[in-house]
Amino acid sequence: MIQLDSLTKVFDTPKGAVVAADHISMEVSAGEICILLGPSGCGKTTTLKMINRIIRPTSGKVYIDGEDTTGMNTQELRRNIGYVIQQIGLFPNMTIEENITVVPKLLGWDRAHYKERAREMMAMIALEPDAFLKRYPSELSGGQQQRIGVARALAADPPVMLMDEPFGAIDPINRAVIQDEFLKMQQELNKTIMFVSHDIDEAIKMGDRIAVFREGKLVQYSTPDDLLAAPKNAFVESFLGEDRALKRLNLVKVREIVSDDIGTVTPGDTLEKALAKIDDFGYQNSILMINDQRQPAGIITRSVARTTKGYCRDHFQNIPATVNLEDDLRKVASLMFAHDTTWLPCVDDEGRVCGQITQRAMTRHLGSRFRAREGDIREANATTGE
Amino acid sequence: MELFQYALNNLDLLLTRTIEHISLVGVAVGIATLTGVPIGIAITKSERLARGVLYLASIIVTIPSIALFGIMIPILSLIGQGIGYLPAVIAVLLYSQLPIIRNTYTAINNVDPALREAARGIGMSPNQRLRMVEIPLAVPVIMAGVRTAVVLNIGVMAIAAYIGAGGLGTFISRGISQSDPRQLIVGAVAVSLLAIIVDYALLAVQKWLTPKGMEKAVSTA
Ligand SMILES: Nc1ncnc2c1ncn2[C@@H]1O[C@H](COP(=O)(O)OP(=O)(O)OP(=O)(O)O)[C@@H](O)[C@H]1O
Numbered sequence A: 001m002i003q004l005d006s007l008t009k010v011f012d013t014p015k016g017a018v019v020a021a022d023h024i025s026m027e028v029s030a031g032e033i034c035i036l037l038g039p040s041g042c043g044k045t046t047t048l049k050m051i052n053r054i055i056r057p058t059s060g061k062v063y064i065d066g067e068d069t070t071g072m073n074t075q076e077l078r079r080n081i082g083y084v085i086q087q088i089g090l091f092p093n094m095t096i097e098e099n100i101t102v103v104p105k106l107l108g109w110d111r112a113h114y115k116e117r118a119r120e121m122m123a124m125i126a127l128e129p130d131a132f133l134k135r136y137p138s139e140l141s142g143g144q145q146q147r148i149g150v151a152r153a154l155a156a157d158p159p160v161m162l163m164d165e166p167f168g169a170i171d172p173i174n175r176a177v178i179q180d181e182f183l184k185m186q187q188e189l190n191k192t193i194m195f196v197s198h199d200i201d202e203a204i205k206m207g208d209r210i211a212v213f214r215e216g217k218l219v220q221y222s223t224p225d226d227l228l229a230a231p232k233n234a235f236v237e238s239f240l241g242e243d244r245a246l247k248r249l250n251l252v253k254v255r256e257i258v259s260d261d262i263g264t265v266t267p268g269d270t271l272e273k274a275l276a277k278i279d280d281f282g283y284q285n286s287i288l289m290i291n292d293q294r295q296p297a298g299i300i301t302r303s304v305a306r307t308t309k310g311y312c313r314d315h316f317q318n319i320p321a322t323v324n325l326e327d328d329l330r331k332v333a334s335l336m337f338a339h340d341t342t343w344l345p346c347v348d349d350e351g352r353v354c355g356q357i358t359q360r361a362m363t364r365h366l367g368s369r370f371r372a373r374e375g376d377i378r379e380a381n382a383t384t385g386e
Numbered sequence B: 001m002e003l004f005q006y007a008l009n010n011l012d013l014l015l016t017r018t019i020e021h022i023s024l025v026g027v028a029v030g031i032a033t034l035t036g037v038p039i040g041i042a043i044t045k046s047e048r049l050a051r052g053v054l055y056l057a058s059i060i061v062t063i064p065s066i067a068l069f070g071i072m073i074p075i076l077s078l079i080g081q082g083i084g085y086l087p088a089v090i091a092v093l094l095y096s097q098l099p100i101i102r103n104t105y106t107a108i109n110n111v112d113p114a115l116r117e118a119a120r121g122i123g124m125s126p127n128q129r130l131r132m133v134e135i136p137l138a139v140p141v142i143m144a145g146v147r148t149a150v151v152l153n154i155g156v157m158a159i160a161a162y163i164g165a166g167g168l169g170t171f172i173s174r175g176i177s178q179s180d181p182r183q184l185i186v187g188a189v190a191v192s193l194l195a196i197i198v199d200y201a202l203l204a205v206q207k208w209l210t211p212k213g214m215e216k217a218v219s220t221a
């Protein structure tokens, strides 16, 4: 756990004092990733570097696992905090193995132990130990170097990690890959992480919580979903972007808004019965046909049911797509757009129908929080004059 | 042809003088490295100190070597060493300070700030940072300073023959005093050849001392 208590940094510059961090108080729970987000120069890096004392706080305190770090030995403190800098900063005179094992060596691990650890770390970051350990940083690609940077920070297994735009220097495709790898690692490692980013999409993807900074002040500290649904003021709102409702699609799972109220027919039903059910359930276009294992088998459209006589099994159309309970709404929306449909059947792990998801349910879910906040925001704007 | 004959006839002497020359310069620059590198590192802590020290070192190299020997004769005579080995070594030692201190200072100062921050951030002490990161990264540039000092002082040492320090300069000084162009030319050529060969040899040493992972960076720099 990391706690910041009124952490403040004032830089004395020839042009006068610059308040880079202004009474920052916040708490990151153990095992969580907290993203420090904000425009350039808002104090993210300064706040981060005060935690491992690369920058000395002007005032305020940092607690790690409840312990005040003020009195601790700086070098010892740092060895217990993993640190990934934006410029990667691998030591060019050391092999990959020496880079990864540098902190364990400082901590006095014995040789066999840290050598073993280097191989473990390589496995964790998905690089072949025999191919890479004896090489030098200059012989690696940017993405590989970035992974080694993360491995170096993790090698001594510190409970806390500080990462300053760790994936900033990689191209978007590789960045997404490394982000995914890192999240997977984090699921096992459960580190407490402070992570600087100025990329809102990265923040939403990686963060359990997001701290939005502006001009040295912490403006809002909430979960990604809360942040997108209920930005505290006009600054946060504009920083998140006009399409913030769409960004929330990533965060909501089908499970949360699936409706199990779904009308179905079986292949043996008549089209007459299908039409009646379409009307009963208030569907406008079509109804789902399932087989005897409750798996989706096809779709009976209203126009066919109304104009044709016979059995469903002879007159169904193929199902455009199905979605899974764990899919996010972004995928659902994409499928709906692609197939020009306003609803999709939802299946469980065995492929059995367990409900449906409708465009209406999605818009209602995403919209409800906005509407709830609208009054508050108007009020806040009135008082701050923004 | 006559020159060649002369050199062959005096091969033994030529070899002795060359070894003398190398050992004089070697000892002096060796000591200079032992003093210059720590000084170069120390002055990275204070810009004002650095400016002062580098200024002083540059003034020393502007003193003509003959003048420097002249100054030292009365001083060192007090301990009975006015001429010969000691003043020669001291002169070279002084001349070597500038390239060695300056290169050390620049190299340590130019270590990528990101690397310095990484080293700090993972918990290295200032000494560990020097030993594990800054000095290894500075070695190629420090060695280049040592090379400069050696080549520069192979020339200076030739003049030290005038104060009886020996070395290849004796051929030159005798050549002049005896109006013997053979000695003069053989001495001059030997000094130049020595400078060129030693420069290459030290370049090889520099490459060998350069940390492996930096070879690419150095050769493209
Ligand atoms: N060493 C320093 N001396 C003086 N001012 C500084 C120093 N470091 C940072 N600042 C100032 O403090 C403010 C915050 O800087 P900081 O580096 O924390 O911003 P940031 O949020 O990390 O920005 P970026 O996204 O560009 O990295 C800026 O106005 C910056 O100019």
Ligand SMILES: [Mg+2]
Binding pocket: A044, A045, A046, A196
């Ligand atoms: Mg920054």
